[in-house]
Structure formats: C-alpha cells, structure tokens
Amino acid sequence: EERRYRSASGAPIALRRRQHSASCRELAVRCPRLQLRSLSAATSAVWLAAYGLFVLSENSMVLSAAIFITLIGLIIYLHFVKIDQESLLVIGSLGIQVTSSYASGKESTTFIEMGRVKDVVINEAIHMQKVIYYLCILLQDPGDPQGVSEVVPLFQSSKPRLDCLIEVYKSCQEILEQRKTAPQSS
Amino acid sequence: NSPAPLPERAIYGFALFLGSWFGFILYLIWAYVPETWLFSFGLTYWPQRYWAVALPAYLLVAIGIGYVLLFGINMMSTAPLNSTHTVTDNYAKKQQQKKFQEEAIPALRDIPISEVNRMFFLPEK
Numbered sequence A: 001e002e003r004r005y006r007s008a009s010g011a012p013i014a015l016r017r018r019q020h021s022a023s024c025r026e027l028a029v030r031c032p033r034l035q036l037r038s039l040s041a042a043t044s045a046v047w048l049a050a051y052g053l054f055v056l057s058e059n060s061m062v063l064s065a066a067i068f069i070t071l072i073g074l075i076i077y078l079h080f081v082k083i084d085q086e087s088l089l090v091i092g093s094l095g096i097q098v099t100s101s102y103a104s105g106k107e108s109t110t111f112i113e114m115g116r117v118k119d120v121v122i123n124e125a126i127h128m129q130k131v132i133y134y135l136c137i138l139l140q141d142p143g144d145p146q147g148v149s150e151v152v153p154l155f156q157s158s159k160p161r162l163d164c165l166i167e168v169y170k171s172c173q174e175i176l177e178q179r180k181t182a183p184q185s186s
Numbered sequence B: 001n002s003p004a005p006l007p008e009r010a011i012y013g014f015a016l017f018l019g020s021w022f023g024f025i026l027y028l029i030w031a032y033v034p035e036t037w038l039f040s041f042g043l044t045y046w047p048q049r050y051w052a053v054a055l056p057a058y059l060l061v062a063i064g065i066g067y068v069l070l071f072g073i074n075m076m077s078t079a080p081l082n083s084t085h086t087v088t089d090n091y092a093k094k095q096q097q098k099k100f101q102e103e104a105i106p107a108l109r110d111i112p113i114s115e116v117n118r119m120f121f122l123p124e125k
Helices: A036-057 A061-081 A162-181 B007-032 B035-040 B050-077 B113-121
Strands: A002-006 A012-021 A024-030 A083-091 A095-102 A107-113 A117-126 A131-139 A150-153
Touching: A002 A162, A012 A162, A024 A162, A036 A061, A061 A095, A083 A162, A095 A117, A117 A162, A117 B113, A131 A162, A162 B113, B007 B050
Parallel strands: none
Antiparallel strands: A002 A012, A012 A024, A024 A083, A083 A095, A095 A107, A117 A131, A131 A150
C-alpha cells in the first residue's frame, strides 16, 4: 500500500510497501516529479540572460548557444541528478538491494549480502546546517562482528522525515530479526 | 592550569599593557609627525608611510575573511553522512564493561546505536 509523507525540506513524498513473501519486503520512496513551474522558471531565466547578452554583444550565436545549453542541461539533469524513486528490497537470508531510479529511466542498484549487514538503524547527523534523521545500513567486517566497518546512508535524495523512517525501520527490523532465530547457513 | 591570578601573571599583564601603549604611541608618531621633524631628531630609518594605512586595512579584511574561513572549516570538518564517526569513535570502541551491581546506578557507557534505536522506535507491547 502507499502512504504520503513529507521530506526533510517539505516536499511531498510517497512510501509504498510491498510484501513479496514472509522474508522478503520491498519499500519504495517516490520523490515529487519535476515541476513545470520550476522548469519554465529556469528556462526563462537562461533565455532572458542570453537575450540580454545578445542585446549587449549583437552576436546571434548567443541565442543558439542558450537553446543548446538549455536542452543539454535538461537532459543531463534528468539523467544524472533527478531521482524519481528510491527503493529498498530486503530479502531475509540473502541480502539488501538498494535501487535508485532516475527521471530518464536509468536505474542504479547496489546489493549488500546479509553476511556483511550488521543492522539497519536510524541515525541523526549534521547535514548542511541542519540535523536530519536518515536511515543507514551498518556494515561489519566478516572477521569482526562487533565493530562497524562502514555506514551506507539510504534515501539520500528524498530524505524522508522521522515518521516515514520509523515505518521503514520497523519493516526492516521484522525481517532482520528472523536471521537471529533461523540457523546460520554458510 | 587554573585561570587564577598569580604574581607572574600580574607582571606579564602590566608589561603587555605598557608595551602596547608604547607601540600605539610609536605608531601614531610614525603616521602623523612630518618627516622633516623626524629627520631633525636623527631618526631616518622608518618604513614607508604607505604601510600606516595599508596594515590596518589588511588586518580588517583578514578579520572579515576569518569569519567566512572559520565557517568553511567547520563545514569541512563535519563528518559526512557515510562515515563511521557519526556512530562511534575510538573511545567507545575501547570501553570496558563494568559488572552490573544490584540496586546501584549503572555505570556510564556509550550505548550502541542499534540498542538505542530498538529502545526508541520498537515499542514493547
């Protein structure tokens, strides 16, 4: 099912939870789409600046360069920067898969096997003059089960607030608890 | 290393006070007194008058930049979101567990973040 929440900056986001089986869950956070008003504001700003330069320099190449820059910039933004949906797939005995899908359709995934996962926790840290809550996966060295070797932050561009994070945390913990009761298989 | 007043500190303070007044009067003389008067006293080897205005200007701009620089250094030394320093540090890793005594206040220690999370976000029914 899908529920609405807010991100740390106030934008509306949606969390979708799907249970594929008793030990497999998928949690997807969808970010707001690219707004028409921000796209037209950016385009008009660039084109007005280019027109001002054209009036000053009488060189018509400035106008075509501005159109070119706008198109290329939009494509680069949609393909490399604007994230549409971030999802977390937790499979009980296998591992955790983190997927980010961009607005142009590109998807980048990372898979972390369960042996390396120590825990999934909600951490709070200072980020750009604010203190934010963020969900992160604590990784452990296979040889040192007590220490934290790495921290992988999740949902970096949608930055959900604490209420959404608590839902995701509870879902993940239900699956992670099963590996303590289930016998360890190497 | 207490900040209490000591006789040596009183002497240092007074010497600094006299020294700073002497330096200030010397700076005023160098900046304002015409060159011919200074030459007639035999004191000819002074730095250029240009520096009497340049050095305070440099100092004020440096102080202004210092505010921005300090802000930037603070931002740079904040641990990024993916570093283990947000979760633990050297002292927490090496701490020793004290034995649990009945009816005594438990010893102060750094509680691991997994335990803190369970306590906060997984309410026991």
